[in-house]
Amino acid sequence: MLQTLRHRLEFLVFQLIVCVIDCLSPQTAARIAENMAWLVHYGLPRQWTRYAVARNNLQTAFGNDYSDVEIEQLVYRMWTHLFRTVTEIVQCPRKLHLHSYRQSIEFADFTRTNQAVCSGRRVLVLGGHFGNWEIGISLFGLWGFPMGVVAREMDNPLLHEWFRKARELTGHRLLLKHGNFNEMTRLLEKGGNLGLLCDQDAGVRGLFVDFFGTPASTFKSIALLALEYDALIIVGYTLRLPDNFANFPWPRFEVGCEALIDPRNVTDNDPVHEITRQFTQALERAIRRAPEQYFWVHRRWKSEPRIRRKRDLQRLAGWPKTSACGILVRCLKKDLIMPQRHRLASVSDLADGQGREFVVEGRIIALFRIGDRFLALDGICPHAGGPLARGTISNCMVTCPWHGWQFHLETGQHVLNPRLQQSAFPLIVDGVEIFIDFP
């Protein structure tokens, strides 16, 4: 009851703000956004505005490239950009139309985007918390290229409904990030397209690829969907350009394609990692053009790689290079990352045709028994994180209990798509105990 009341009050305030913004001219809205940014950045306590998070992220990304004063300025300009983005999202349905968008949009290297959307293949349009992502997505809708736009469900259902309607105005369909994976795959199966943010922290189960030179946990489902559905990936951006209200009625943006990734051209042994690396690097390149237009208060490097030994190595590598320990570490580095043997279970722990999950060095291992044979795979299904150990076993294959992907137990290879490879681990069975050699 109290919660419903709170939601209604929040929505009422939000509606009032929307009404006011909608009545304003773009110049006035921009000026008010700038004042709001000043108020938030200089007027509120720094812990409320997550200043430390923004500063740490900027230092992680750019090292010592920016002085403290420059970082301060950058964060202030980030808030200005964010407040302006909100006013533009509110005014977008009124201002951005098929007959008017050319006044506000400049295109950069858009041929590749056109080729992709006209190719007849499925397309995944990726963006980040950069520029005015919503404007870019709306444009695709205006051009008659509807997508399933994946977004997080908001806590307030009334606000969520408002944003859903706003996003679906141009023909897109909102898909919820949590719980709508089946809808995503259904849409792709029917030949549909998806719009996703690719810079969200994916937790410890994510794939770690370098973002500004530091490993960042990234959702591997994007690469997996591209491989599974042979979809092209467009890494797009919508960059704010300097205002020119004297000649143009609305803020101006550059819409571009930073990279077009075709999974057919990825020949790497680990295509999921390679595709994830490529789109993350492309987003980084776009952000470097205008760092103040990136949402630095979101914790992109929240999760850390969980390979403890690797972290230990890094710590050891920090020892003076000339010290005896430093030299020893470098000489023995190979030995240190040699596989290590761990006891997994007793032979009697598993019945024939059964699978069980074990955690080794923070990694989930699925152990299976077929007759007298024991086999081990990475226990997390690469599709959407399903528990492979709870899958059904038949013909030396395991079927994931969530959506039915199948993997060969001996090789870890996906049954239908040989490019998808689940890690398989060698086991040592001494008659009573089962050991795993863990790299």
Ligand code: FES
């Ligand atoms: S999680 Fe979808 S098939 Fe495994």
